[in-house]
Amino acid sequence: MTLDYSERMGSIKASEIRELLKLTQKPEIISFAGGLPAPELFPVEIVKEMSAEVLDEMGTQALQYGPTEGFDPLREKIAKRMKKFGVDTEAKNILITSGSQQGLDFTGKIFLDKDDVVLCESPSYLGALNAFKAYQPKFIEVPTDNDGMNMDELEKILESTDNIKVIYVIPDFQNPSGRTWSVERRKRIIELANKHNLPIVEDNPYGELRFEGEMPPSIKSFDTEGRVIFLGTFSKTFCPGFRLGWTCAEYEVLNKYILIKQGADLQASTLSQMILDRFLTKYDLDEHIEKIKAVYVKRRDLMLKTMEEEFPKEVSFTRPEGGLFTWVTLPEHINARDLATKAIEKKVAFVPGGSFFPNGGNENTFRLNYSNMDEERIVIGVTRLAESIKEMI
Amino acid sequence: MTLDYSERMGSIKASEIRELLKLTQKPEIISFAGGLPAPELFPVEIVKEMSAEVLDEMGTQALQYGPTEGFDPLREKIAKRMKKFGVDTEAKNILITSGSQQGLDFTGKIFLDKDDVVLCESPSYLGALNAFKAYQPKFIEVPTDNDGMNMDELEKILESTDNIKVIYVIPDFQNPSGRTWSVERRKRIIELANKHNLPIVEDNPYGELRFEGEMPPSIKSFDTEGRVIFLGTFSKTFCPGFRLGWTCAEYEVLNKYILIKQGADLQASTLSQMILDRFLTKYDLDEHIEKIKAVYVKRRDLMLKTMEEEFPKEVSFTRPEGGLFTWVTLPEHINARDLATKAIEKKVAFVPGGSFFPNGGNENTFRLNYSNMDEERIVIGVTRLAESIKEMI
Numbered sequence: 001m002t003l004d005y006s007e008r009m010g011s012i013k014a015s016e017i018r019e020l021l022k023l024t025q026k027p028e029i030i031s032f033a034g035g036l037p038a039p040e041l042f043p044v045e046i047v048k049e050m051s052a053e054v055l056d057e058m059g060t061q062a063l064q065y066g067p068t069e070g071f072d073p074l075r076e077k078i079a080k081r082m083k084k085f086g087v088d089t090e091a092k093n094i095l096i097t098s099g100s101q102q103g104l105d106f107t108g109k110i111f112l113d114k115d116d117v118v119l120c121e122s123p124s125y126l127g128a129l130n131a132f133k134a135y136q137p138k139f140i141e142v143p144t145d146n147d148g149m150n151m152d153e154l155e156k157i158l159e160s161t162d163n164i165k166v167i168y169v170i171p172d173f174q175n176p177s178g179r180t181w182s183v184e185r186r187k188r189i190i191e192l193a194n195k196h197n198l199p200i201v202e203d204n205p206y207g208e209l210r211f212e213g214e215m216p217p218s219i220k221s222f223d224t225e226g227r228v229i230f231l232g233t234f235s236k237t238f239c240p241g242f243r244l245g246w247t248c249a250e251y252e253v254l255n256k257y258i259l260i261k262q263g264a265d266l267q268a269s270t271l272s273q274m275i276l277d278r279f280l281t282k283y284d285l286d287e288h289i290e291k292i293k294a295v296y297v298k299r300r301d302l303m304l305k306t307m308e309e310e311f312p313k314e315v316s317f318t319r320p321e322g323g324l325f326t327w328v329t330l331p332e333h334i335n336a337r338d339l340a341t342k343a344i345e346k347k348v349a350f351v352p353g354g355s356f357f358p359n360g361g362n363e364n365t366f367r368l369n370y371s372n373m374d375e376e377r378i379v380i381g382v383t384r385l386a387e388s389i390k391e392m393i
Numbered sequence: 394m395t396l397d398y399s400e401r402m403g404s405i406k407a408s409e410i411r412e413l414l415k416l417t418q419k420p421e422i423i424s425f426a427g428g429l430p431a432p433e434l435f436p437v438e439i440v441k442e443m444s445a446e447v448l449d450e451m452g453t454q455a456l457q458y459g460p461t462e463g464f465d466p467l468r469e470k471i472a473k474r475m476k477k478f479g480v481d482t483e484a485k486n487i488l489i490t491s492g493s494q495q496g497l498d499f500t501g502k503i504f505l506d507k508d509d510v511v512l513c514e515s516p517s518y519l520g521a522l523n524a525f526k527a528y529q530p531k532f533i534e535v536p537t538d539n540d541g542m543n544m545d546e547l548e549k550i551l552e553s554t555d556n557i558k559v560i561y562v563i564p565d566f567q568n569p570s571g572r573t574w575s576v577e578r579r580k581r582i583i584e585l586a587n588k589h590n591l592p593i594v595e596d597n598p599y600g601e602l603r604f605e606g607e608m609p610p611s612i613k614s615f616d617t618e619g620r621v622i623f624l625g626t627f628s629k630t631f632c633p634g635f636r637l638g639w640t641c642a643e644y645e646v647l648n649k650y651i652l653i654k655q656g657a658d659l660q661a662s663t664l665s666q667m668i669l670d671r672f673l674t675k676y677d678l679d680e681h682i683e684k685i686k687a688v689y690v691k692r693r694d695l696m697l698k699t700m701e702e703e704f705p706k707e708v709s710f711t712r713p714e715g716g717l718f719t720w721v722t723l724p725e726h727i728n729a730r731d732l733a734t735k736a737i738e739k740k741v742a743f744v745p746g747g748s749f750f751p752n753g754g755n756e757n758t759f760r761l762n763y764s765n766m767d768e769e770r771i772v773i774g775v776t777r778l779a780e781s782i783k784e785m786i
Contacts, residue, residue, distance in 0.1 A: 001618045003592050004558060005649060006506045006528070012652050022460065036458055044452030047664075051444045059437030063632035065429055067415065098491055098658035105657045109527055113399045131656040134502055135399070165397060199396050225394045239456035241663030253396060259405050263524040264498045265491035269662055270634030271440075 011133050024349045030381035033349040035175065035236075035324050036372040041292050042239045043279070050278040054271065062271045068262050070096025070246075071273040077280045078232070078246050085207065086221030087230065093248055095257050096268045100205055100233040100245035104128045106260045107166060107201050107229065108135040116165040119157060121149050123327075123356035123365070125175045128168060128203065137165070139358035146318075148174075148181030151188045158196050167193060167200045171219055172207035173323025176356045176367035180321060183216050190222045199253070203231045206323035208289055211297040213321050226250030229257075234276060236324070237289050242272045293322075299370040300326070303378050310386035312393055317368075324371040327353070329364060334392050336366040342388040348381045404526050417742045423774035426742040428568065428629075428717050429765040434685050435632045436672070443671040447664065455664045461655050463489025463639075464666040470673045471625070471639050478600065479614030480623065486641055488650050489661045493598055493626040493638035497521045499653045500559060500594050500622065501528040509558040512550060514542050516720075516749035516758070518568040521561060521596065530558070532751035539711075541567075541574030544581045551589050560586060560593045564612055565600035566716025569749045569760035573714060576609050583615045592646070596624045599716035601682055604690040606714050619643030622650075627669060629717070630682050635665045689717070692763040696771050703779035705786055710761075717764040720746070722757060727785050729759040735781040741774045 024031035054062050069075065075091040082089045097103050104127065112118070112135035120129070122141030129139065140157055143150045148171060158164065167189070171181035193200050202219045220228040226249070233245035247257050261267070279285070303326065307317055317328040330336060336352035343350065353365025370378060417424035447455050462468065468484040475482045490496050497520065505511065505528035513522070515534030522532065533550055536543045541564055551557065560582070564574035586593050595612045613621040619642070626638035640650050654660070672678070696719065700710055710721045723729060729745035736743065746758025763771060 001590070001620060003590070003620065003646060004504075006502065006504055006509075006558075008506075009503060009649060009652075012656070014652060014655070034458070039453035039457045042453055042456040044448055044456065047456065048445055048448040048452070051448070052441055055437055055441040055444070059441070060432035060435055063435040063437065063440065063634040064432045065427070065628075065633045101656075102658040109399065110402060111397075111399055113401075116399075127656070127659070134653065134656055165399075197394070197396070227394060227396065235458075240458045241456040243658065243660070243662045256398060256402060259402075259407060260527065262407065263405070263494075263520070263527055264657070265495040265636065266520070267636070269636045269665055272662055272665065 008134050008136050011136065012130070023344070029347050029349055030373060030377045030384070031349045032368040032370070032373065032381060033351050034372060035369055037236055037240060038292070038295055038371055041295060043288060046279060046283060047275060050275045050282070054274045054278055058274065062274045064270060066267055066270040066273070068258055068267050070094065070268060071270065071277055074273050074277040074280070077277065078248070082230070082248055084215070085204065085230070086217035087248065089248060092251055093254055095247045095254055095261060096273060097245045097247055097261065098243045098265065098268055099235055099240070100203060100231040101127055101131065102264070103231040103245060103247040103257070104131040104203070105134070106247070106257050106264070108132045108137070109260050110256045111165045111199060112137045115163065117161060117163050119154070119164055119167045120358065121169055121174065123176055123353060123362065124168065124358070125170055125203065126355050129358045141357060141359060144177065144179065146179055148179060148185045149189070151185055151192070154189065155192055158192055164196070164198060167198055168203065169200065169219070170203045172204050173209065173320050173325070175206070176325055176351070176353065177327040178318045178320030178323055178325045180216065186216065186219045187222050189219060193227055194225055198227065200228045201231065202228050205233045205236050208237050209293055209296060209324070210322035211293055211300065220248070226253065229253060237285060237292065238276065238279070242276060244268060244272055244276055296324070296371050299373070299375060299378055302375050303368065303370040303382060306379050306382040310383050312390055314393065315389060324369050326368050326370065328366050328368060330389065331393065332364050334389070335363045337363060339366065339388055339392060342391065343385055346384040346388060348384045350385070401527050401529050404529065405523070416737070422740050422742055423766060423770045423777070424742045425761040425763070425766065425774060426744050427765060428762055430629055430633060431685070431688055431764055434688060436681060439672060439676060440668060443668045443675070447667045447671055451667065455667045457663060459660055459663040459666070461651055461660045463487065463661060464663065464670055467666050467670040467673070470670065471641070475623070475641055477608070478597065478623070479610035480641065482641060485644055486647055488640045488647055488654060489666060490638045490640055490654070491636045491658065491661055492628055492633070493596060493624040494520055494524065495657070496624040496638060496640040496650070497524040497596070498527070499640070499650050499657070501525045501530070502653050503649045504558045504592060505530045508556065510554060510556050512547070512557055512560045513751065514562055514567065516569055516746060516755065517561065517751065518563055518596065519748050522751045534750060534752060537570065537572065539572055541572060541578045542582070544578055544585065547582065548585055551585055557589070557591060560591055561596065562593065562612070563596045565597050566602065566713050566718070568599070569718055569744070569746065570720040571711045571713030571716055571718045573609065579609065579612045580615050582612060586620055587618055591620065593621045594624065595621050598626045598629050601630050602686055602689060602717070603715035604686055604693065613641070619646065622646060630678060630685065631669065631672070635669060637661060637665055637669055689764050692766070692768060692771055693719070695768050696761065696763040696775060699772050699775040703776050705783055707786060708782060717762050719761050719763065721759050721761060723782065724786065725757050727782070728756045730756060732759065732781055732785060735784065736778055739777040739781060741777045743778070
C-alpha cells in the first residue's frame with residue numbers, strides 16, 4: 001500500500017543533524033555534531049524545587065489547559081528581557097512557542113505560498129531551511145562575510161527578484177558560521193526591508209552567550225515599522241528539554257502567529273511555563289548565563305587553540321565571540337562528507353557543511369560544536385579530526 | 394505597514410472556542426463551553442512526586458534534547474496501551490506529539506495540497522477543521538446519525554468525487570455530537586478506504602472515558618493495510634497542561650509524521666515525557682481513569698436529567714455513553730449564536746454549533762460540556778439556559 005502524500009512531502013528529508021545525533025548518542029563518540037548545551041550546567045535541583053512549588057501552590061492550574069498566547073506572567077518577564085536586545089515591548093507582543101523552532105515553522109505557514117522566495121544567509125540554519133521547505137519556497141542565498149550578510153548583494157537581489165516574502169537571518173553567533181553582524185549592517189537591512197516592505201525574521205538563540213565584547217543591539221531594535229519578527233528561546237540559556245521559546249512581534253503580526261499556534265498544538269505546556277516563570281522570579285537567569293559562559297569560553301578557546309596547532313594551514317575557521325559553533329573551510333578538493341565518514345571511524349562526529357546551503361555546493365565546509373564536550377574530549381577529538389584531514393590533503 | 398501574508402491566512406480565523414474560553418475564565422461564569430477536564434481530579438501530588446524522582450535520578454537527561462520520535466520507554470508503554478483499542482503494535486509505530494492537536498496539523502501537512510478534499514463527519518471537531526484549513530482543502534461533510542457516519546452516503550461521495558485525500562473521523566463520543574460509531578460501520582469504512590486507497594485519520598481523545606457498555610474495537614483494529622492513522626492523547630485521561638499525545642501508524646506513514654515533527658518543533662518536552670512515563674510505571678492509569686469516569690457519569694446524568702426536565706420538548710439532544718459532550722438541536726428558527734448572547738447575560742456559556750460545520754448552516758445547534766462544572770453549577774446553568782431558550786421559542 002502506498003498512500004498519496006502532498007506535493008510538499010517530496011522535498012522534505014530527515015535533518016542530517018537529527019540523524020547524526022542518533023548515532024552520536026553512543027558514549028564512546030566524541031561529538032561536535034549537535035547544538036547541545038552542556039547538560040552538567042542544567043539547574044536540575046532548582047527545577048525540582050520550582051516544580052514542587054508550582055504544583056503545591058497552583059497545581060490544578062498548572063496541569064490544565066491555558067491560553068494559546070502563553071502564561072501571562074512569563075510573557076511579561078520575556079517582554080522585559082527583550083530590553084537586553086534593545087527592544088522596548090510588552091507582554092501582548094510575546095507568544096510562547098515550543099522552542100524557537102516552532103516560530104520558524106509558523107513563519108513559513110504565515111508568509112509562504114508555493115514558489116515564493118526566502119532570502120537567507122549563505123550558509124544558514126538547517127532546521128530553519130527544513131521548516132520552510134514544508135511551504136515549498138525557493139531559497140536565494142545572500143553572500144556573507146565576517147560582518148554578516150553582504151548588504152550590497154542583498155540590495156541587488158531585492159531589486160531584481162519577484163515574490164520575495166521573507167528575509168531570514170541569525171545575526172548573533174550565526175548557526176552554522178559563528179559570525180556576528182556589524183551594527184551598521186543591522187541598520188542597513190532595516191532600511192532595505194522598509195523600502196521593499198518585507199518582514200525580517202531575526203532568529204536569536206545564542207546572542208546572550210557572548211564571551212567578550214559588547215552585545216550589539218538586535219535588528220529589531222532599529223525597527224520603526226514593526227516588520228521584524230524576533231525569535232528567542234530558553235533552550236541555550238536554561239534548558240532545551242522544556243521546549244520553551246518565544247516570538248516577539250507587533251500585535252498585528254503576532255496575532256497571525258497566535259492563530260496558527262491554536263491550530264498547530266493549542267498552547268505550550270502550562271506546567272513548563274509556570275516552572276520557568278518561577279525560576280525567573282526567584283533566581284537570576286543572567287547569573288546562570290554567566291556560569292554557562294564561563295564553561296563555554298574555555299571550551300571555545302581550547303578548540304580554537306587545538307585547531308590552530310593541529311589543523312593543516314590550508315584549513316581555515318571562524319573565531320566566534322560567543323555561541324556554540326565554529327565553521328571550518330577545507331581546501332576545495334576535500335569533501336567534508338568523506339571526512340565525516342573517516343572521522344566517525346575514529347569515533348569523532350561533526351556536521352558536514354553542505355546541508356547548510358539550501359541550493360547545494362560548498363561541500364568543503366563543516367560545523368563544529370564546542371559546548372557539549374568536556375575539555376579533554378575537545379583536545380582528543382580535534383586532534384583525531386586533524387589526523388583525518390591530513391590523510392585527505 | 395501591512396505585510397504580505399500567504400494565501401492560506403485568508404481562511405484562518407480565531408477558534409470560536411478558544412476565544413470563548415478567554416471570556417469564560419471569569420469565575421462567575423458557568424461554562425459548558427470548553428472541553429476542559431475537571432481539574433480537581435488531576436493527580437497533582439503524584440505529578441510532584443514523579444517530577445522529583447525523574448529530576449533526582451535522570452535530571453540532566455530530562456532537561457536535554459531528546460529524539461524527535463519521543464522517549465522510548467513512553468513509546469513502548471503507549472504501544473502496549475493500544476491493545477485497549479484492539480491494536481497490536483510496537484514502539485516504532487508511535488510518535489509523541491504536543492497533544493493530539495499536533496497530529497491533526499501534521500495530517501494536513503502530510504496529505505493536503507490546495508483544493509484537495511477532506512471528508513469529515515457532519516458536524517466535526519472545530520480544532521481539526523482549523524488545523525486542516527492551513528493547507529487550504531475543501532471539506533465535504535458526510536451525514537451522520539446515532540450510529541456514526543452514514544456509510545452509504547460516504548460510498549456515494551467516494552465514487553463521485555475527485556481529489557479526496559483524507560477521511561477524518563472521531564468514532565468514540567464524537568466531538569461535538571457525543572455519538573459513537575457502531576462496529577459494523579467501523580468495518581465498513583475500512584472496506585471503503587481500501588477500495589479507494591485513502592488514509593483514515595481516527596481521532597480518539599475520549600474513547601477511554603466510557604461510562605457504560607463495552608468499548609468497541611477501534612477502526613484501526615480492523616485495518617489490515619496500514620491506512621489508519623490513530624491519534625491519541627493524555628489530555629483527558631491524565632492532564633492537558635502536559636501537552637502530550639501520540640500518533641500511531643504503520644512505520645512508512647509514521648515516518649512522514651516524524652519528519653514533519655523535526656521541522657515543526659524538534660520534539661515534545663523531555664521532562665514531561667519522563668514524568669508521564671514514570672507515572673505509567675508506578676501508578677495504574679486505568680485506575681485513575683475509573684475515578685474520572687465516576688465523577689463525569691454523575692455530571693452527565695445530572696445534565697441530561699435537568700435538560701429533560703427544563704428544556705422545552707421541541708429541543709432534542711444526544712445521550713452520550715461517555716466522553717465530555719452532549720449536542721443539542723433547537724427548533725430551526727432559533728439561532729444558537731443569539732441564544733449564546735442571551736445566555737452569557739445570565740452568565741452561562743456554551744459553543745454554538747454552526748462552527749462545527751465547515752460549510753456552514755445548522756445554526757440551530759450547540760454543544761454542551763459536562764466535565765468541567767460541578768453538579769450544583771450544572772443544574773443552575775442548564776436551568777438558566779432553559780429559561781433563555783423558552784424566551785426565544
